[in-house]
Amino acid sequence: MNPFASFRMPRTASGRKRGRNRGRSLGLLSPLALLLVLAACTGAAATPAPTITPTPTAVATAAPTATPAPAFPVTITDDEGTTVAVAAEPQRIVSLTPAATETLFAIGAGDRVAAKVEDISPFPPEADGLPVVATYQGVDIEQIVSLKADLVIAGGLGFTPPAAVAQLRSLGIPVIVLYAESVDEALAGIDAVGLASGRAEAASALTTAMRTEFDRLAALVQSSPRPLTFYEIDATSEIYTVPAGSLYDELLRLAGADPITTDASYQISLEKLITANPAVILLGDGGYTTPADVAARPNWSGIKAVVDGNIFPVNDTLITRPGPRLVDGLRALIAALHPEVQL
Amino acid sequence: MVAASGLLLLAIALVAGIAAGSVAIAPTDTLGILARRVLGLELAPTWTVAAETIVMDLRLPRVLTAMVVGGGLAVAGAAFQGLLRNPLADPYVLGTASGAALGAAIAVLIPVRALILQFGLLHALAFIGALGAVFVVYRLSRVGSSAPMTSLLLTGYAVSSLLAAGLAMAMYLSGTGLRQIFAYLLGGFEAATWGRLAVAAPLILVAGLVILLRARSLNGMLLGEEAAAHLGIDVRRERALLLTMASLATAAAVAISGLIGFVGLVAPHVVRLLVGPNARLVLPLAALLGASLMVGADLLARLLGEIPVGVVTAVVGAPFFLALLRRAHSGYEL
Numbered sequence: 066m067n068p069f070a071s072f073r074m075p076r077t078a079s080g081r082k083r084g085r086n087r088g089r090s091l092g093l094l095s096p097l098a099l100l101l102v103l104a105a106c107t108g109a110a111a112t113p114a115p116t117i118t119p120t121p122t123a124v125a126t127a128a129p130t131a132t133p134a135p136a137f138p139v140t141i142t143d144d145e146g147t148t149v150a151v152a153a154e155p156q157r158i159v160s161l162t163p164a165a166t167e168t169l170f171a172i173g174a175g176d177r178v179a180a181k182v183e184d185i186s187p188f189p190p191e192a193d194g195l196p197v198v199a200t201y202q203g204v205d206i207e208q209i210v211s212l213k214a215d216l217v218i219a220g221g222l223g224f225t226p227p228a229a230v231a232q233l234r235s236l237g238i239p240v241i242v243l244y245a246e247s248v249d250e251a252l253a254g255i256d257a258v259g260l261a262s263g264r265a266e267a268a269s270a271l272t273t274a275m276r277t278e279f280d281r282l283a284a285l286v287q288s289s290p291r292p293l294t295f296y297e298i299d300a301t302s303e304i305y306t307v308p309a310g311s312l313y314d315e316l317l318r319l320a321g322a323d324p325i326t327t328d329a330s331y332q333i334s335l336e337k338l339i340t341a342n343p344a345v346i347l348l349g350d351g352g353y354t355t356p357a358d359v360a361a362r363p364n365w366s367g368i369k370a371v372v373d374g375n376i377f378p379v380n381d382t383l384i385t386r387p388g389p390r391l392v393d394g395l396r397a398l399i400a401a402l403h404p405e406v407q408l
Numbered sequence: 409m410v411a412a413s414g415l416l417l418l419a420i421a422l423v424a425g426i427a428a429g430s431v432a433i434a435p436t437d438t439l440g441i442l443a444r445r446v447l448g449l450e451l452a453p454t455w456t457v458a459a460e461t462i463v464m465d466l467r468l469p470r471v472l473t474a475m476v477v478g479g480g481l482a483v484a485g486a487a488f489q490g491l492l493r494n495p496l497a498d499p500y501v502l503g504t505a506s507g508a509a510l511g512a513a514i515a516v517l518i519p520v521r522a523l524i525l526q527f528g529l530l531h532a533l534a535f536i537g538a539l540g541a542v543f544v545v546y547r548l549s550r551v552g553s554s555a556p557m558t559s560l561l562l563t564g565y566a567v568s569s570l571l572a573a574g575l576a577m578a579m580y581l582s583g584t585g586l587r588q589i590f591a592y593l594l595g596g597f598e599a600a601t602w603g604r605l606a607v608a609a610p611l612i613l614v615a616g617l618v619i620l621l622r623a624r625s626l627n628g629m630l631l632g633e634e635a636a637a638h639l640g641i642d643v644r645r646e647r648a649l650l651l652t653m654a655s656l657a658t659a660a661a662v663a664i665s666g667l668i669g670f671v672g673l674v675a676p677h678v679v680r681l682l683v684g685p686n687a688r689l690v691l692p693l694a695a696l697l698g699a700s701l702m703v704g705a706d707l708l709a710r711l712l713g714e715i716p717v718g719v720v721t722a723v724v725g726a727p728f729f730l731a732l733l734r735r736a737h738s739g740y741e742l
Contacts, residue, residue: 203598203714207466211431211458223584226591228599231528235601236465329583 141261143241144221144254151239154263155216159209161199162220164251164388165243166192168258169218171389172267179212186382188390204229206236214238216261244387247315248279251387271389278392279319285406286321286399294322294402295343295370298331298381299350300362304338305331316384316391320398322347335364346370347401349385351378377401410683414696418475421703425471426463428707430714433459442468465602472609473600474706474717475699477661478671480612482698484654484661485672486679486690487619490626491650492557498673499658502564502651503541506571508662511537512592513578516585527604530592531663538659541567546651594716595666597706608664615657619691622650626687670721671698671705674729681732701725 138152157179160166166181170189181192182199198208203226209217217233219225221244233240241261245251252272259268296317298305307313309326317324325341327333346368348354356376365371379401383394396408427438437455441463444451453460484499492501500506511533518529549556549563579589619626625646628636633643658672675698676690683689705720712720 205430205714206598207429207431207462210461210466211456213458223588227528227588228591232599232601235603236461 136265137263139260141241141257143257144244144250145242147242149239149241149261151216151261153215155239155261157212157214157216158262159198159212159214159217161204161218161225162243163188163382164245164254164386165218165220165258166195167386167388167390168255168268169262172255172259172262172264172271174258174262174264177262179214180208188382199225199229204233206232209233209238210236217241218243218258218261220244246310246312248312248319248391251312251391252276254387255389275389275392279395282392282395282399282408283319285408286403289321289403289406291321291323292344292375292402293325293341294345294347295325295338295341296322296347297350297354297359300354300359301350304333304335306333306338307331312387313384316395316398317347320395320402322398322402339364339368342369344369344373344375345402346376347398348376348378349381351381354378410689410693411696414693414700417700418696418703421700421707422471422475425474425703425707426467429462429467429710431459431462433462438463469602469605470597470600470706471703473605473664474597474702476605476609476612477597477665477668478675478702479695479699480616480657480661481668481672481702482675482694483616483619483691484657485698486676486687486694487626487650487654489676490630490687491647491654492561493630493632494557494561495677496673497561498669499654499661500667500669500672502545502560502655503567503571504538504655504658504662505667506568506575507537507539507541508534508659509537509589509593509667510571510575510578511535511540512666513575513582513589516582516588516592517578527607530588531604534592535659535663537571538662539655541571542651542655542659591716592666595662595668595718596709596714596716597665598714600664604664608660611660612657615653615660616695618653619650619657620695622646622653623687623691626650626691630685630687666718668702668718668721670718670725671701674725675701677729678732681735 137154138150141149141151143149156177158169158174158177160169160178160181162182163184163186166178166184167188169175169178170191175189175191178192178195180196180198183197183201184192187193196208196212198205198212206229215238217238217240219230219233219240219242221242224244225242230240230242239261241257243254243257245254252275255272255275256265256268259265259271294317296307296313298307306327307317307324308329308331311326314324314326322345325333325338325343346356346359348356348359356374356378359365359376360371360374370376380394380397383390383397386394399406399408426442427433427435433455437459440451440453441455441460443449444453445460445464481499485497488497488499488501489495491497494501512530514537515528515530515533545560545564545567548567549559551559579586582589625636625641628639628641629643629647631639636643636646676694679690679693679697683693701721702717705724706717708724709715709717709720
């Protein structure tokens with residue numbers, strides 16, 4: 066038998082979002098620092114009790130009663146512009162992003178998830194027992210093949226190594242690459258997962274309910290004062306905050322904040338931060354940084370938020386994960402920024 | 409004797425490399441799959457389709473890629489060491505590594521994901537960067553019509569430093585792509601496919617073969633260029649040819665597997681310590697040793713949970729090399 070039997074025809078893809086690809090980038094020199102920030106972004110630390118306990122969205126669990134015959138095969142254009150065909154309803158789905166894991170369980174496809182990516186802030190609990198086939202270090206292609214995966218949902222912007230995506234596709238496994246830089250894109254991602262997994266109706270019910278809740282929550286703080294807010298992703302060595310035009314930025318604005326933003330490097334100098342003089346500091350890194358730590362930092366004591374004691378930890382996982390709990394993230398931000406508002 | 413043990417080592421590495429991985433497949437099944445698919449024997453499958461895919465489409469191309477890359481780097485390293493008469497020379501000495509790294513980093517910065525024959529922009533730019541760097545080094549180091557060896561080495565160092573600065577800047581600008589660049593710098597075979605091997609292997613094998621056939625010239629040049637000329641060797645032509653072939657093999661290797669250090673430096677030295685400096689023996693044995701070392705290192709890297717193979721080659725290779733050096737009391741020269 067010819068060992069080159071697996072040689073596949075060339076495939077091409079064009080980047081639908083290519084112009085924005087650098088929007089969410091982390092300009093770092095040290096891989097260690099990158100690791101730290103990525104860990105922070107994916108909710109590495111167990112954030113200590115946020116000020117409010119998020120309630121799961123009601124619709125998230127409401128499975129539609131009558132499932133019409135799913136319209137397979139389906140063709141999906143993923144966030145990198147690749148057209149992906151899913152031949153039949155996938156029975157062994159591999160989720161390579163924490164957001165996709167949450168989404169699949171929320172839309173009632175959880176029983177068909179065969180494996181997942183390592184999740185340092187795991188959710189939902191039903192996914193706990195699933196085999197882990199990917200970590201920060203890489204993707205275990207052999208395991209995915211051995212599980213006979215028939216759909217893989219991967220993360221864009223390098224979250225899932227592009228080489229792994231290409232290899233899975235060359236083995237004939239459909240791979241959908243998703244990433245979100247806005248609330249709209251996050252909701253579109255949930256819909257795409259629904260379409261690919263044969264739960265399009267449940268996904269669309271979920272995203273409709275989420276959009277309604279986003280609108281309702283945003284309306285609550287529409288007329289509130291907008292405090293100048295510094296959202297701290299990490300400040301262990303360099304100071305990292307939210308880039309302009311990112312999902313973080315949009316959520317903070319929806320929550321009634323006037324966020325201090327930076328460029329695609331995610332970095333901000335202490336000089337700029339002190340000059341901006343934020344009225345509120347939100348600690349996305351609250352898992353390992355307390356308000357007292359912030360107040361004790363040299364040269365931070367003159368910042369208005371430190372003087373007034375307006376430093377609050379928030380649950381970074383809810384805010385950064387473009388999954389079904391994103392509304393809870395907005396709720397957590399509003400609770401921290403506008404405690405007077407009745408949610 | 410040494411050649412036989414070299415072949416045996418390679419065979420053991422090949423079998424072990426295919427038998428082991430993150431998914432356990434029974435050795436009998438592995439042999440059965442290989443017998444059926446490679447030798448064409450009519451066997452009734454006792455294994456799953458997934459196992460066949462893992463052995464044939466994941467492990468076999470991966471092991472063969474490691475073999476070809478390891479062998480290619482070792483031959484290229486031996487050629488560079490002989491040509492430059494410098495024991496510290498390795499396949500990357502004339503800027504190949506920094507050129508490839510800069511090319512790969514630029515490819516990561518350009519958001520084009522098109523794959524042609526399973527090759528992306530990263531592979532193409534890494535290959536072009538590696539060859540481009542050597543070409544620039546060669547042209548810059550020319551004094552009159554010839555390029556003196558010292559000038560070549562120093563120019564290589566200078567150009568590498570410049571390219572490294574470009575790489576640092578590209579990494580600073582790369583954002584989330586940094587992880588991808590970093591993975592390229594560490595090197596590895598986890599992304600090996602038949603398609604990539606089918607393009608890179610002929611380049612490496614042909615270049616390696618040409619170098620092997622020029623063993624006589626390399627032996628002559630070890631005596632010095634004048635002595636070589638007296639032996640009837642067209643020094644300028646032979647040197648240009650050997651440099652081109654060694655650079656071509658290196659560029660093809662780094663394009664598909666990233667920058668894996670140490671094998672290209674150490675394998676030729678180990679062989680010289682064992683059999684002496686005759687290039688006729690050193691080149692083929694270095695290829696065998698380099699191939700076995702690389703497959704072994706990749707296997708170890710896989711068993712330790714996909715750690716970068718470059719780390720393994722250095723951690724295993726350095727102490728082994730040191731021990732050999734200490735045992736070679738007689739003093740060691742190229």
